[in-house]
Amino acid sequence: MHPDFWQQRWAAGQIGFHQATPTPLLQKHWSTLQLPAGTRVLVPLAGKSLDMAWLAAQGHRVLGVELSKLAVEQFFAEHGLHPQIEHSHYGVHYRSGDIELLNGDVFGLDAALLSDCAGVFDRAAIIALPPAMRERYAHTLYAKLPAGCRGLMITLEYPQEDRDGPPFSVPESEVRALFQPQWEVELLERRPIPQDHPGYVGGVSRLDTAVYGLRRRQSQD
Ligand SMILES: C[S@@+](CC[C@H](N)C(=O)[O-])C[C@H]1O[C@@H](n2cnc3c(N)ncnc32)[C@H](O)[C@@H]1O
Known part of the structure; x- marks a missing residue:
């Protein structure tokens, strides 16, 4: 799946995968992981998912990673947040409170960036990718x-x-x-x-x- 495919989907507003509420199966099963509040949770291929806000409301620090700048900007705008912005070799980091959204390629992350991610939430992420x-x-x-x-x-x-x-x-x-x-x-x-x-x-x-x-x-x- 070429990055252009997703950039075009966001530009055209073809985001049928986006949900207006947090994922019910996340809310049902997250507690089984017994991850303490304060731990950092990776949300790969994050879109502008409300799951990130839900995880932050549970006391987690969230690291979302998303290719589309539009998605990242819409997430913060739709939550009335004004993120701080910083550039690194991973991409552009948008931070507000406990939520950090990295506008970058998930395949460009390394173990140093992920070293304190004690949790990961994968919805519409692995299934968005072809087999290879x-x-x-x-x-x-x-x-x-x-x-x-x-x-x-x-x-x-x-x-x-x-x-x-x-x-x-x-x-x-x-x-x-x-x-x-x-x-x-x-x-x-x-x-x-x-x-x-x-x-x-x-x-x-x-x-x-x-x-x-x-x-x-x-x-x-
Ligand atoms: C099907 S959507 C799901 C978004 C989100 N997980 C949700 O539940 O709404 C997949 C998202 O992954 C993003 N994406 C695709 N490939 C990516 C990559 N290599 N790195 C970061 N984001 C990527 C797309 O732009 C798209 O927003």
Whole structure:
């Protein structure tokens, strides 16, 4: 998925993935991670998701990473916030209170930047990437998160032959193949999404969502 694809989606306002409220499955399952308030949570491919504000309201420090400058600016404008702006080799950092949104490429992050991310929240992120990029995503971004890091990952599952992504279908077998070498992976919930649900993906014959709890193994595990 070329960066231009996403830049054009934002420029054209084609952001059907954006939700007007925080993700209910985040609100339902986040507490199972038992991440203390004050810990920093990475939100990759963040968009202008209200999940970032929800995580900050739980007492977390949030690091969102998003390619589109429009998305980043809209997030702060829509929350009536006036962020401080700083440039680094990762991109442009917008900071307000406990929320930092980095306008940059998630594949350009390194372990130094992520060293204090004790949590990660992945919604409409891994499923936004085609197969080869998902492998790179797991093996580069997730591999740089520190030992003990805990996360919640929400995926979609549907017959991939029904349509092209994004969003892509990411079956449990793939989640386990990508992450289990370095992460404990627990399926917390799988449920069907009904056709009349606003989150239903057009052109698919059936649709499930799955929620995983992740825990990065200690290097000696
Ligand atoms: C499907 S949207 C989901 C946004 C958000 N997670 C949500 O739930 O609303 C995927 C987002 O990832 C961003 N994105 C795609 N590739 C990226 C990359 N390499 N680095 C940072 N952001 C990226 C896109 O601009 C888009 O806003």
